[in-house]
Amino acid sequence: MRQALERRRAAKAAQHLPHADLADVLAPSAVPEAPVREKGRRERPEPIPSRRGVAKPFSGRAPRIPNLPAFRSSTGQVQGLYPWLYGKSLPPVGAYMGVDCLTGGAFSCHPVEWLHRGLTSNPNLLITGVPGSGKSATIKGLALRLLTYGVKTFVLGDIKNEYAKVARALGVEPVELGPGLPTRLNPLDSGPLGQHLPTDPIELRDRLAEIHRRRITLLSSLLEVRLDRKLDPTEEAALAYAIKDISGEHDGNSQLVDPTIPDVWAVLRDPHPVMVEELRADSVKELRERIRPAADALGNMVQGSLSGLFDGPTTVRLDFNAPIQTVNLERMKGRGDETVAMTLACASNWGQTAIDDPNGPVRLVIRDELWRAMRIPAMVRKLDADLRLSRSNGTIEVLSTHRLSDFEAVGAAGSEEVAIAKGLISSCDVRICLAQDTAPLAMTRDAIGLTDTECQHIASWTGQHKGRGIWKIGRSSSHVVQMMLTPIEQELTWTNERMSL
Template sequence: MARRRPPAGRSLPQLASDFGGQLPSARPSGDSGRERHREEAALLRPPAPARGHARPGHGWSPVAAPLVVYRASTAEVGGIFPLLTANGLPPTGALIGYDALTAGGFYVDPVGWVLNQIVTNPNLIFFGKPGQGKSTTVKALLLRMMLFGARVLVAGDVKGEYEPLCHAVGVEPISLGLGLPVRINPLDLGPLGQSWDQLPAAERQARAALIFARWVVLLKALIGVRGITASPSDESALAMVVAELSGWSRGGGQLRAVTIPEVYDALARPTAQLAEQCRYPSVQRMVDATRQSTDALGTLVRGALAGLFDAPTTVRLDWNAPIQSLSLRRLNDLGDEVVGVALACVNSWSRAMTDLRRPGEITIVVRDEVWRQMRLGVGAVQSLDADLRLSRNDGEIQVIVAHKPSDLLAVGAAGSQEVAIAKDMMALCDTKVMFAQDPTIAEELAQLVGLTDIARDWVAGWARQRTGRAVWMVGDRVFKVTTVRTPLEVPLFDTNAALKAETGP
């Protein structure tokens, strides 16, 4: 029986023709091919002398540049060349890393962005899960901004992670803790009290108003720690007390710093004159009406923080140093509430210490572990909100470090005043940096910040694939940025050093 031969296959031209394509025909040989080549060359490039045209601006080229024509669809061209433009930010300020979309360097210049009207304020807020490079990026920003003359104040280093950076630039952090000699008076005058006797009366009046406003806001925040909301009458009594204790209410334009124990004693044992000024019918009625607020302030006098914030300040910030840090690491074992109160006191004092800078000076104030302070109540929220609102006028760059949106929104019940203020704070930070988050948290960020679906997927996907990746939202512009560390910076920025020391290599 004869073997049947398989059917002959289709040739390549036939296969292409069956699917609607056509292969280019071979170039004709001989004179006709050369003639066609000359015709195509004449169409693509007009003839020119070997030494160029003898006209100004035409120059001379020994070899004519070849012109090659390619035909492809837009999808294929996109794969060959992305045709991406630059990110639109000026290359000024600190070089943090590179933009994953353009492969170009990504520079951070908050003040320059304000001057170029890219953003309306220089504040930055960082969101990210622990271990995703959030702290590394913050410290990289601080160190590299120091090269441009910026002065850094870390207003409460709860975990001591900024101490290696301080030591690297020759600065010893200021440590607060039980048994240590350092004392901070959150009701300090600060630079506003310098040369007070030589100031005109109008300037004294303006500065006194700022000082009293800061003091009352802090005292309300400390009262709110115990879940007590200071009433308008309590707020009026606090204002009267600080004015009386400072000597301002007696006239003459004199003003001195007061301490929290003095405020506590004045409320616990008010004079008849003070009760009358606060419009209470008797001293006892004033004591009864302000009892809860008075007892709340007493926790700073007799509680876990006794001896830290109840005496005149014993340290002075050196603004000639590139960085100053107030370390609260030794208070971490006392609980979140104690640390939150310490942060509120340190932030108020830091605010006083950064007043009256010269024009052009750049000061970066870092507020880490902000969720601890936000849980103290509406007073603490209002204090932080005031600092963010004044940053543009004062020339400060406020850096807020948080884990997730609930750090800000957990300050009160839904629809409360605290939550409304916390949401408005997002608008006071025009630059938002979002590191890797779980999909549910990324969705919360998208709703709170206004991320597009693509940017939300970057936060929940792309950023989780490598440490140091983050989505930067500068005004209404979005960037995919990867932070880059130099070999010298790796040991300074490593927040897992303690874990490595305990577990070994």
């Protein structure tokens, strides 16, 4: 009976809160002291459970570990079950560029090594992004870091004078070209191809044919811009004859002379009797009248847009052992898009010829402000040829543009030039897409092959994500990379000097 009463009192007390002062509840007067450990007594560590679990009731101990079944499937199916997993990073070869934002690992770049390992089919790069997204910083960082791997850099036309600081930091003085300067570049130079001509007749014929092809392609491109039409067969034949006549190829000379644009103009302006007979004209007067438009257009370039730039022999000697070479064309910015495009075409032809050494090192050829160069339709075809021959020429072609819609502005819709320009994207197996505007992002998605998730990444980047981009390596590998610059590189890649207060 007594035990029953005690149990009843305990049950009734459990239904009410304990009696305590409200002040002690809200603000305890003293902090409870920690329990004092007895001297000489050591606490027993918690036992480490075995693979089968803790040996006590209700602890999930398994007397036998079952063999789990293994299932195999393709990544196209498994990615639906595990959409939060990303592929492994690229092999750590080449120059460190930054951090892979999805895996947290280091991201390294070496287009030639990627080519050798079968990750890409060509070493060319295409980088696109709005102004201020970090295009030039990414390119300069890549050029500086690939120097340790023996890759030298050549900038074919620096319109904004962005690479002069980098060149001077490496101990190289840029080649400055512009009105009022004594520097001259001859875009018809034969370069290393014209030196030490082979003695084998077949090899000699092929070498001379390649040199002639480059010269005739450049002059035809310039004349087509001036005439706003293609050259007729007589004009092309006269141009080819003038080049061979000046170089001495007609006479079978063992050492050829590099013609200049004024030399070619002089032959077209006053054709001689042998040229008349070669072109099957009735008289000198008749031939002069038939080629007068081409001769006048070439004369206007010599005395006008190209005057003081490409109207004489080359006056500079390139140091091919230097880590970088750049042609500064900042003085040409105010001469109009057509003149700038022709200047870039001449500088590109001269530069590509100058570095065309079969025994030379791998070079990073940077083509900045690509939309300006593609104003000349023939320049688009030449650029396409350079990209296709990059592996045999030992070059890593880098194309930089603000948006991919620039490739559609090279000509009329559906024209051959537009089709070739769009094909330039597929000739670059490494494509870097930095921050983009919303409107051109749809074209970028179709041209590069971006997924919905990658488009969302790009659309979310702001000015504080400078240098962050999607790196598409080959046709299957994609990485979100944040470019990391050292303090010295940040100073060399800073392009907002004019905006400083």
